[in-house]
Amino acid sequence: xxxxxxxxxxxxxxxxxTATLTCNYTNYSPxxxxxxxxxxxxxxxxxxxxxxxxxxxxxxxxKVTFDTTLKQSLFHITASQPADSxxxxxxxxxxxxxxxxxxxxxxxxxxx
Amino acid sequence: xxxxxxxxxxxxxxxxxxxxxxxxPISGHRSVSWYQQTPGQGLQFLFEYFSETQRNKGxxxxxxxxxxxxxxxxxxxxSTLELGDSALYLCASSFSSGSxxxxxxxxSGTRLTVV
Numbered sequence: 001x002x003x004x005x006x007x008x009x010x011x012x013x014x015x016x017x018t019a020t021l022t023c024n025y026t027n028y029s030p031x032x033x034x035x036x037x038x039x040x041x042x043x044x045x046x047x048x049x050x051x052x053x054x055x056x057x058x059x060x061x062x063k064v065t066f067d068t069t070l071k072q073s074l075f076h077i078t079a080s081q082p083a084d085s086x087x088x089x090x091x092x093x094x095x096x097x098x099x100x101x102x103x104x105x106x107x108x109x110x111x112x
Numbered sequence: 113x114x115x116x117x118x119x120x121x122x123x124x125x126x127x128x129x130x131x132x133x134x135x136x137p138i139s140g141h142r143s144v145s146w147y148q149q150t151p152g153q154g155l156q157f158l159f160e161y162f163s164e165t166q167r168n169k170g171x172x173x174x175x176x177x178x179x180x181x182x183x184x185x186x187x188x189x190x191s192t193l194e195l196g197d198s199a200l201y202l203c204a205s206s207f208s209s210g211s212x213x214x215x216x217x218x219x220s221g222t223r224l225t226v227v
Contacts (some may be wrong), residue, residue, distance in 0.1 A: 004154070016133050043116075043202050043218030044155075049207070049211075095212055098143070100170050102154035 002028040006090060006103040010069050013080050013110050021075040023090035028101065030092035033066055033073050038087045038105065047088075048075075080110045114138065116205050118219035125226050130191040133222045137184050137205030143167075145216065146178060146187040149200045157203075161186055162208060193226045200224075 005024045013019040023033070032051045034043035049063050050057040050066045050073070057064045062075040087107045091100040125131050129157040137144050146158040157170035161180035178188040184205075190197055200223050204216035 012123075031221060032212060036215075036218075040202075041221075041223070043204075043221050044216070046211075046215030046217065049213070049215050052116060056150070057219075091211075096191065098162075098211075099157050099170065099184050100155075100216075102156075104154040 002026070002101055004028075004090065004092060004103040006088075007106040008104065010107040010109055013108065015080060015082060015110055015112050017080055018066045019077040019108055019110070021088050021090075021108065023073040023075065023103055025071050025092055025101075026071065028071075028092060029094070031095045032093055033064075034091045034093070034100070035064055035073075035075050036064075036089045036091065038089055044089055052108055057083075077108075082110045082112050084108065085110045116203055116217050116219035118201075118203050118222050119180075120221045120222060121220065123225070125193050125224065127193055127195060127226055129192060129193050130189060131224060132187055132189045133201055133224075135186045135188075135203030135205075135219060137186070137203075138208075138217055140207075141205035141217070142184050142208055143206045144180055144184065145204045145206070145211075146186070146188050147202045149202060149221075150198075155202065158188065163215065191225075195226050197225045199222060 035047045038044040087105040089105040091102045093100045143162045145160040147155040159170040180186045200221045202221045203219045
């Protein structure tokens with residue numbers, strides 16, 4: 001069955017460093033992959049979308065890569081700040097189906 | 113512009129009761145999707161509506177139902193509540209293509225507790 005894996009343990013990063021989160025998937029051929037940020041008790045907030053024919057996407061301090069051969073996406077936050085602390089979710093979708101498949105999320109903690 | 117509005121924000125219900133949750137999408141968004149989120153679980157897809165029609169449905173029992181009105185507002189209903197239905201219910205709105213091009217805009221969710 002389709003499966004998405006994100007680091008289940010919290011990721012602790014020192015302020016100013018680059019945080020890298022991983023999203024791996026199996027038994028799926030997504031057309032695109034999305035990353036969201038979620039704060040406690042709130043809905044996810046859309047950050048970036050990358051399509052299967054794109055290797056990399058950037059937005060300010062954020063960078064996403066998408067390797068369809070490795071079936072993996074990496075999400076980078078450069079010059080991390082304590083305000084970046086949150087849970088980050090990845091989600092995959094296809095153009096033939098409006099349903100996204102979601103990872104369970106990785107909790108990121110940026111320490112001052 | 114106004115975001116996605118979900119009401120109520122919090123809800124406590126007793127087993128066996130039914131509940132109706134409401135979602136008003138962003139103006140211009142005609143697609144509304146509903147998700148259930150429980151601790152440690154990824155978001156679980158419930159259903160998606162577009163132009164008052166259910167376009168896709170997840171693997172939830174028939175106790176979970178929804179509908180969409182002509183103004184794109186959507187409601188979801190859960191009948192015969194069970195303890196396991198306790199969760200954060202999230203509504204997401206998007207353009208007609210779903211989230212494929214611009215992602216979803218989520219509401220803050222309704223926290224349902226079944227006792």
